[in-house]
Amino acid sequence: MKPSPIDWRARLEACGFEGAQHVPPTYAAHVLWSWREPLAAEAALREHLEQQPDDKDSLKMLISLLQETGRTSEVAPLRRHLHARRCQDLRIPEAARDAVIAYLEAAETGSTPPERTAEAYVAALFDVYAPSFDDSLRGFLAYRAPERLMDAVRTVLGGRRELDVLDLGCGTGLAGPLLRPFARRLEGIDLSTGMLDKARERGVYDALRAGEITAELASSTACHDLIVAVDVLVYFGALEALLEHVARRLAPGGLFAFTVEKGTEPGYRLQPTARYVHHLDYLRGCASAAGLRPVLEREDTLRKQAGQPVVGYVVVLTRSGPTEARPVNGGPI
Structure with a gap:
């Protein structure tokens, strides 16, 4: 009352x-x-x-x-x-607003979250942020996820080069210049056309296309030696379907390298930041179910949030036979 x-x-x-x-x-x-x-x-x-x-x-x-x-x-x-x-x-279409509102409410209240971020929200949000995205990430958020991921990829690849590389959720292409030296062909996919416009300006991708990454992987027949997802899986809660599609698109011996934010509770959780965190055991379970095996797992600081470090995992998986995960810098995770 x-x-x-x-x-x-x-x-x-x-x-x-x-x-x-x-x-x-x-x-x-x-x-x-x-x-x-x-x-x-x-x-x-x-x-x-x-x-x-x-x-x-x-x-x-x-x-x-x-x-x-x-x-x-x-x-x-x-x-x-x-x-x-x-x-x-954000000019989100009327038909998509209920799903976006439900997602935002779940992030704010801690109620049962959807399995992934509302697609329309991600596309609209990053279209708006595209012009200032790089400066904000690199400066205010001290974003270093691409470098952390590529350190792990270099460790696993050794001297391998001339790879077919796919950058999932490539955004403005921050990872592009780091991936280019390893790539025979470098492709990128992103929901946001505004972000893709910025990625094109870098001139390092052979092909860029707009699309939702799960749907793109499901409809593709191409195989890749290296697939990366830098700061992308934070917009997915459930990862089973995505990893299954990734596994089908990996060439024999191919690698899937990605970052996630560290969760301390089983499974995945949607945070007030409207980003998901994942427990390492959940990642391992999803990978195993998809026929993927870890070759490297590393805990590291990926960026800052409100001035505090955001700790996450850098993981490299492969389709090849049994291989123990190799922790780097600091012993077992």
Whole structure:
């Protein structure tokens, strides 16, 4: 039940704040909340939202206030409104919005997640981020997953060169220049046409195409000596189907190298970051079921999130016969 309406201006004045009639509601809400007056702060926020219902910061603050006062049942429609607004901003097609909203809600609330990220969300998100993607990753997020992956690939390949290489979820092609020295032919696939435009500018790929990687692998008849997925499987929870398709597209003795973020609970989990984490035992189980075997597993820092290191796994699998995984730098994982 909602509390009775409160005159937030009167509460400001009662707390010794002069000129309450001239204070913007959003500023008043921050002040009142800091004074432990959540109901008055809520009244100020609701007055503001009547005029600007799509103000994201105010909606987020109102959600926090409702949670603080134990009125969690009122949070769901506000959160859904926020996510719907996000879909509009990203120009996600109407038909895809329910799936995107359900995915975002699962990430935020910890409810049962879908098996993978909503495809329309990934495509739209990275189309928007494409122009600033590299600078953001390399600078603010200290992104080093391509280098970590290629260190592992070099260890396994030894002197092998002239390979047919497929870069799954290639994005802007950050891994392209690192893969090129090993490649006879280098191809890339990505959902985002905006990211592919940036990848083309690098001039290192022989072919680039837009598509969802599972569907592309399923429909292809080509075989590759090396398939890589750098920071891509974080948008997949369940990996069984993907690894089965990868295994079919690997040439004999071919390698599949990928990164994931480290999960500490069995299976996979969707995080508040809207990215999945995976437990190493789950990765091994999926690989085995697909007829793939690990030749290298390494735990490493892949990037930063909110200034903190994000630890993940760098894994290299092969279609060839039994081979023990070879941990590198620091002993067994």
